[in-house]
Amino acid sequence: MQWAELWASLDVGSDIALANAIGREIIAAGLEHREFIENATTGFDDYRRGVEPYTLAYAERETGVPADVIRTMAHEYARAPRAMICWTLGITEHHNAVDNVLALVNLSLLTGHVGRYGSGLNPLRGQNNVQGGGDMGALPDRLPGFQHVENDEFRSKFDRAWGVAVPPERGWHLSQMFEAMERGDLRALYVIGENPLQSEADQNHARHLLEGLDFLVAQDLFLTKTAELAHVVLPASAAWCESEGTVTNSERRVQRVRKAIEAPAGSRDDLTILFDLARRLGRNWGRPDAETIWNEVRRLSPMHAGMSYARLEKHGGLQWPCYDEEHPGELFLHSRLWERPLRGPRVAFVPVEHDPPVDRLDAEFPLRLTTGRRLDEYNTGVQSSAYHSPLRRGESLDVSPEDADRYGLSEGEVVRVRSRRGAVEVPVRLDEGLRPGLTFMTLHFPDDVATNVLTIDATDPKSGTAEFKATAIRIERLGV
Amino acid sequence: MKPEPIWFQPPPPPSRPPAAPGRPAAPPVEVVIDGQRATVPGGSTILDACRARGVDIPTLCFLPTLTPVNVCRVCVVEVTGSRVLVPACSRRVEPGMTISTESERVRVSRRMVLELLASSVDLSTAPGLHDMMTRYGAQPERYGPAAVPAAAGARDRREPGHHQAPDGARAETVAQPVKVDNDLYIRDYSKCVLCYKCVEACGVDAQNTFAIAVAGRGFDARISTEADVPLPDSACVYCGNCIGVCPTGALMFKREHDMRAAGTWDESKQRTTDTICPYCGVGCTLSLHVQDNRIVKVTSPADVSVTGGHLCIKGRFGFTFVEPPGKDSD
Numbered sequence: 127m128q129w130a131e132l133w134a135s136l137d138v139g140s141d142i143a144l145a146n147a148i149g150r151e152i153i154a155a156g157l158e159h160r161e162f163i164e165n166a167t168t169g170f171d172d173y174r175r176g177v178e179p180y181t182l183a184y185a186e187r188e189t190g191v192p193a194d195v196i197r198t199m200a201h202e203y204a205r206a207p208r209a210m211i212c213w214t215l216g217i218t219e220h221h222n223a224v225d226n227v228l229a230l231v232n233l234s235l236l237t238g239h240v241g242r243y244g245s246g247l248n249p250l251r252g253q254n255n256v257q258g259g260g261d262m263g264a265l266p267d268r269l270p271g272f273q274h275v276e277n278d279e280f281r282s283k284f285d286r287a288w289g290v291a292v293p294p295e296r297g298w299h300l301s302q303m304f305e306a307m308e309r310g311d312l313r314a315l316y317v318i319g320e321n322p323l324q325s326e327a328d329q330n331h332a333r334h335l336l337e338g339l340d341f342l343v344a345q346d347l348f349l350t351k352t353a354e355l356a357h358v359v360l361p362a363s364a365a366w367c368e369s370e371g372t373v374t375n376s377e378r379r380v381q382r383v384r385k386a387i388e389a390p391a392g393s394r395d396d397l398t399i400l401f402d403l404a405r406r407l408g409r410n411w412g413r414p415d416a417e418t419i420w421n422e423v424r425r426l427s428p429m430h431a432g433m434s435y436a437r438l439e440k441h442g443g444l445q446w447p448c449y450d451e452e453h454p455g456e457l458f459l460h461s462r463l464w465e466r467p468l469r470g471p472r473v474a475f476v477p478v479e480h481d482p483p484v485d486r487l488d489a490e491f492p493l494r495l496t497t498g499r500r501l502d503e504y505n506t507g508v509q510s511s512a513y514h515s516p517l518r519r520g521e522s523l524d525v526s527p528e529d530a531d532r533y534g535l536s537e538g539e540v541v542r543v544r545s546r547r548g549a550v551e552v553p554v555r556l557d558e559g560l561r562p563g564l565t566f567m568t569l570h571f572p573d574d575v576a577t578n579v580l581t582i583d584a585t586d587p588k589s590g591t592a593e594f595k596a597t598a599i600r601i602e603r604l605g606v
Numbered sequence: 607m608k609p610e611p612i613w614f615q616p617p618p619p620p621s622r623p624p625a626a627p628g629r630p631a632a633p634p635v636e637v638v639i640d641g642q643r644a645t646v647p648g649g650s651t652i653l654d655a656c657r658a659r660g661v662d663i664p665t666l667c668f669l670p671t672l673t674p675v676n677v678c679r680v681c682v683v684e685v686t687g688s689r690v691l692v693p694a695c696s697r698r699v700e701p702g703m704t705i706s707t708e709s710e711r712v713r714v715s716r717r718m719v720l721e722l723l724a725s726s727v728d729l730s731t732a733p734g735l736h737d738m739m740t741r742y743g744a745q746p747e748r749y750g751p752a753a754v755p756a757a758a759g760a761r762d763r764r765e766p767g768h769h770q771a772p773d774g775a776r777a778e779t780v781a782q783p784v785k786v787d788n789d790l791y792i793r794d795y796s797k798c799v800l801c802y803k804c805v806e807a808c809g810v811d812a813q814n815t816f817a818i819a820v821a822g823r824g825f826d827a828r829i830s831t832e833a834d835v836p837l838p839d840s841a842c843v844y845c846g847n848c849i850g851v852c853p854t855g856a857l858m859f860k861r862e863h864d865m866r867a868a869g870t871w872d873e874s875k876q877r878t879t880d881t882i883c884p885y886c887g888v889g890c891t892l893s894l895h896v897q898d899n900r901i902v903k904v905t906s907p908a909d910v911s912v913t914g915g916h917l918c919i920k921g922r923f924g925f926t927f928v929e930p931p932g933k934d935s936d
Contacts, residue, residue: 129814243626251887272616347927364928366884367894367901373882375889375912386879386894387901390930429616442910443889447619454623461624462617470617501843502919504885510920512927514789516838517919 127559132199135561138496139220139483139596140189145229146480147185148200149236150177157204159238166463167235169475176477188480190561204237208244214252215498219595224588225478232475241460251376252499254366258374261430261446262423267296271427287426299590300326301583307335314341318396319362323352324506325569327592328547329578345399348508351572360399363389369397370416372438374446378456380433381443483596484584491546491598493529495565497577498595503570510570521568521575522555523601528562530554533601542602543567548579551604565599638704652683652694652705663707664716664738667801668695669851671914672811675802679719680738684709691715713742720744725752725777726825728796731855731866735799750774755781755796762834764826778825784863787836790844790923792863793829797856800827804848804857812916817841818848846922850905850915859903859923872897880907883921888912890921901925 127133136144152158153174163170182193189196203209211234217226231247239245251257263270273280275296284292298306304326306312315336326332336342336355344353345360353359363369368389374380389395394402397414404411412418417435424431429447437451438444445455462469487494502517504510523543525535535541535554542551543565552567552575560566567577584593632648639661646655651674656663666678674696682691686704691712706712720739724746729735739746753776761782772778785793802820809816817840821830831840849857865871876897883890891910895903904922908915 241624243624253887254882254884254889256887274615277615364884366881367879367925367928373889375882376887377889377912379889379912381882381889381891383881384879386877386881386896387899387928442891443912449619454625456620457624457626462620465621469620502924504920504924509884509927510924512929512931513924515919515923516788516790516842516844 132195132202134189134191134195134199136189136191138494138564139593140480141217141220141226142222142229142478143180143185143188143480144191144196145226145233146177146180146478147182147189147196148203149173149229149233150180151182151197151200152204152233152236153177155201155204157201158236159204162238162463163236165466166468166472167475168472169477170236173232173236173475173477176479180480188482203233203239206239208242209237209239210244210246210248211239212248212250214250216496216595218249218589218591219593220591221484221584221586221593222478222481223586223591225481228476228478232477235473235475241458241463243458246458246460248376253505254375255373257376257378258372258380261374261427266299266302269426270423271429273427284426287422301585301590301592304332304335304583307339313339314343315339316343316345317352317356318345319347319365321346321350321352321506321508323350323355324572324576324578326583327578327581327594328583329572329576329581330548331583332578345396347393350506350508361390361393362399363393363395365396368393369395371397372416372420375443378445378459379443380430380438380446382435382438483598484593485546485582485596485598487598491544491600492563493565493599493601494563495523495543495545495567495580495597495599496595497567497569497581497597500568500570503568505569506572507570519555521552521571521577523552524555524557524560524566525601526560526562526564527556527558529560529565530556532562534603535601540604542604543580543599544602545580545582545597545599547582549602550575550577550579554601565601635699635701635703637699637702640705640707646699648699650699652685652692652697652699652703653681655699656683656694656705656707661707663694664741665695666735666738666799666853667803669803669908671908671916672803672806672851675806677800677802680716682712682715683707684712717742717744721746721749723799725749726779727799727854728779728781728794729799729854731797731858732799732853734853746777749777752777752779752781755779755783758783759834761795761826761828762821762830764822766823766826769825780828785836786860786863788838788844788860790860790919791846791849792858792860793837794856794858794863795828797854798829799854799856800829801853803851803853804829807847807851807916812847812914813843813845815841815843815845817843844919844923845917846919847916849922850917862903865902871902876902878905883917885920885924890917892917892921892925894925900929 182196185196186193211230220226234240234247240247267275269275269280269284275281276294281292281294303312323333323336342356343358344356345362346353347362347364365371366383367386369385371383372380373383401411401414428449432448432450432453433444448455502515537556539554540551541554542549569577581594581597585591634645635648637644637646639656644659653663663681666680668674668681676693676696681694683694684706685692720742721744724739724744781796805818805820807813808818818829818831820827822828862871876895879894880891881894883892890913891906893905893907894901904925906915906917
């Protein structure tokens, strides 16, 4: 914010109202990219009708952003020679996460700010291999290389390569798994490198479901709170410095990770554990070797085909898609949309409607709590708590000076924060960067302050992401 | 089965891979370098033009990833028609320029710069400078034995203004106690040659944090936080990008500093392995310096496109979770 020319400080969960108003203003001012819309998209008329009610006055009311700021944003974005929309979990950790993203996609289609150098849509990944995990098929409906599991042509390729029949139906995403636990349809869980007991929304509920499983396996570097619950713990080595392999960063760059140190005695790398497990289940996969497996990925996933270890080494990583060993990788995606005649299908505008957060504010729970990270910490602190950060100050409820005045709070005072699901006690910290009505916490110190006791597990039906970003709370002073 | 028309089948690839738009190249320039005629790219610096032709010019305050600040004067060369020597790192070539990179005047100037530095600064962890001093025959000892080191904070309290001329019997130095005010890195300004690299990396060239600047004038000039506060009270975000660019070891991992003090730091036993940071999705390359199966230092190569060698606090210092608990002495 300190470096921005414009700061649209919006009410949490009003992103679609803002984006649609920007879209409406761009159209009203005649700044849409007509050539691009005409030749590369479908559904513009529906979109135009869809955003018609999103006037600047309506958006100011719904988002809290002044109308002239929205108008300036719309005009600057549409007129810029290059413009990029970057976002992180503030867009996607909502009950309507996919709609939030579509609202931004619509803006890029409207202005032609996609598929060109320096323009585009950029969802910044928050973990070093969250992109690679999805690319490798750690999604309920995809095989490696985003090949849909319900597509017979793609699936039969994997059937042949692996000598098994891959189930033809998509599986469950994380939130659906928890729902299935609730129904009793999911009785066994194998967790690799994640701490869902502390990272899931509505933590008391998540614990209850995990405790009810017939069989829980945790494969991790640490005896996390999830691992403490597990029936079997498989100690793993650290993928980034105790074993070989690849990760894929936010710009789709596949990068080599290398073994630098020996893992502690008794721990094994993920591949060895999985190969041993296969052996116990009656399949001999041979010797676990990262490069051999990577070459199998290259055979089965066309977008990775050109990325040999030798080329990854030589080029400092390559960006997918990279179809053959001559291919340089794609610096940015969707450049086909600027070819005339158009190559491939048009891209559709998908009109979406504003729908405020599920956890409504009212007289009883009048404040909005949003969660996020701090610079020096990381997620539930499993990794970052080990080093001695001079910036560390523990968990706090960050409030605006205005709200501190209103509720008579002082810096460092321990308060009880209550949501409709639970309560935690936490010290107050004043933050001038927050607007009145908005408060902030992290999940970095879950053993001290279990922030996810407060959060709501209302999830997006399309992506399964929980609405971590929007909790309704009240502050209760202790001993008053 | 519900159709998913947008992403069920991947769209066809573009007819050719997308690329960055080309930049118009300035017309080439004719120059003379050490008596040899040369055609070099227009707009390039003297340093670039010379290095591209295999002519070595020493540098101290220059790094390709930082904006030149022209302070060290080690890279100066002689340009015909110029009254003063010019810094090769920032002066751009001009048509017809005649450049001498190792003339007697250049060599004397470089020797003098190196002698003044070496007589006043502890260069014990700056091996690159020793090679330079040998090359130019620098003899810093001719300034006499070192003066008494300053007490802690004394140099930081010096005010601008006229100073008494020293008697010349002893070499004035910047020697002072090491500043140790956090668990991640130390600042040993006895080893600081005031190359400004840390200031540039903290500022516009990498981090945009501006936690440090040069305070004071003349021989009192020193790198300082705002009002000389300890780092934990400053704007420092502990990215350590200053450590990454420091050429003399004045800025150092606390772990390295402690190991050197204990006599256990042994670069002959160290191996460096490049891997990717385990934290966020940027994908910074970490060069892990390992001694006795323990990560003792983290650097990042400047020639990697992702961040040009710059890291954040987690990437540079957040590796200790792979070590046994309790063994971490720092």
